Amino acid sequence: MAIVKLIGITQQLAANGPVSIPNAKTARELARPEHIQALNIESLLAVPLVDTGEAIRYLSWSSARSGRAATDIVVLKTIA
Numbered sequence: 001m002a003i004v005k006l007i008g009i010t011q012q013l014a015a016n017g018p019v020s021i022p023n024a025k026t027a028r029e030l031a032r033p034e035h036i037q038a039l040n041i042e043s044l045l046a047v048p049l050v051d052t053g054e055a056i057r058y059l060s061w062s063s064a065r066s067g068r069a070a071t072d073i074v075v076l077k078t079i080a
Contacts, residue, residue: 002035002038005032005035006041007058009029009031013029014048014055017048019044019046020044023042024041025042030044046059
């Protein structure tokens with residue numbers, strides 16, 4: 001169930017645009033560190049998928065490595 005709760009939190013965070021969290025285990029935005037620890041997530045990216053100006057879904061990418069390269073964000077925004 002940790003993944004379901006993390007998806008809900010991620011969608012709320014990305015509602016206004018891309019979100020990059022380079023150190024998920026200490027991020028205040030995620031509020032529930034047990035979800036992050038259970039999934040062994042170090043970093044997180046989330047980008048809204050937009051259709052006619054409205055977010056219809058969210059694309060997220062988590063990693064067991066910390067930090068994110070700026071190119072990771074560009075790639076996700078291009079896909080979205």
